[in-house]
Amino acid sequence: MKKHINIALDGPSGSGKSTLAKGLSQKLDILYLDTGAMYRAAALKAARLGIDCLDEQAVGSFIDDIDLKIEYIDGIQHTILDGRDVSSEIRKNEISMKASEISSLRPVRLKMVELQRKIASEMSCIVDGRDIGSYVLPDAEYKFYITADSSVRAERRRRELLQKGEDVPFEKLKSEIERRDYNDSHREFAPLVKAADAVEINTSSMSEEEVLQKVLSFVRW
Numbered sequence: 001m002k003k004h005i006n007i008a009l010d011g012p013s014g015s016g017k018s019t020l021a022k023g024l025s026q027k028l029d030i031l032y033l034d035t036g037a038m039y040r041a042a043a044l045k046a047a048r049l050g051i052d053c054l055d056e057q058a059v060g061s062f063i064d065d066i067d068l069k070i071e072y073i074d075g076i077q078h079t080i081l082d083g084r085d086v087s088s089e090i091r092k093n094e095i096s097m098k099a100s101e102i103s104s105l106r107p108v109r110l111k112m113v114e115l116q117r118k119i120a121s122e123m124s125c126i127v128d129g130r131d132i133g134s135y136v137l138p139d140a141e142y143k144f145y146i147t148a149d150s151s152v153r154a155e156r157r158r159r160e161l162l163q164k165g166e167d168v169p170f171e172k173l174k175s176e177i178e179r180r181d182y183n184d185s186h187r188e189f190a191p192l193v194k195a196a197d198a199v200e201i202n203t204s205s206m207s208e209e210e211v212l213q214k215v216l217s218f219v220r221w
Ligand code: DC
Pocket: 013, 014, 035, 036, 037, 039, 040, 096, 099, 100, 103, 104, 128, 129, 130, 131, 132, 180, 184
């Protein structure tokens, strides 16, 4: 039987974590847990209820009982909210900033972290997020902190959204990414931070394959 491992991937939006996580998941044959999807689902729920994502009291009224499940079909994560698969809907650009806002609220983080720790304890997985190595899974076997310049990240996001039919100007995406970086790294509780024992990789001028090979060079599995 294989041993249990968790690999933590942290870093700002668009740094290449999810592409890397998918590559690692295939190479190592372990599941990929995208924790950003959970905050996105919480933001979608707030939007459906007409609640401002920064209104802690209003968000607090639904977050403890949120009907949110993570399921895997053929190794791919599906995010299920109120019994419906919202995996595509939560990727829309309008949800990105709302997810960053709602993720700054302590009750939201406590709820999501509880779910993340449960999943990570039950299965080996690659977990991507902002606070995985520093807060959610401080004992993860491997920790990487993935960064890239904000222009490179905005360009990557632009291509990703275009592929899904959403045409958002580069400048808008760049300023949104910088705002989210600020929000994510300045919130009071469990901010985006490089864990002291994480390996930092700047992917600005690296290909996806180079990043994957670099990370694989550290992992013994
Ligand atoms: O990775 P992403 O862009 O899908 O994440 C959406 C937002 O969720 C991001 O702006 C910050 C927040 N987030 C977080 O605070 N902690 C995590 N572990 C994952 C995401």
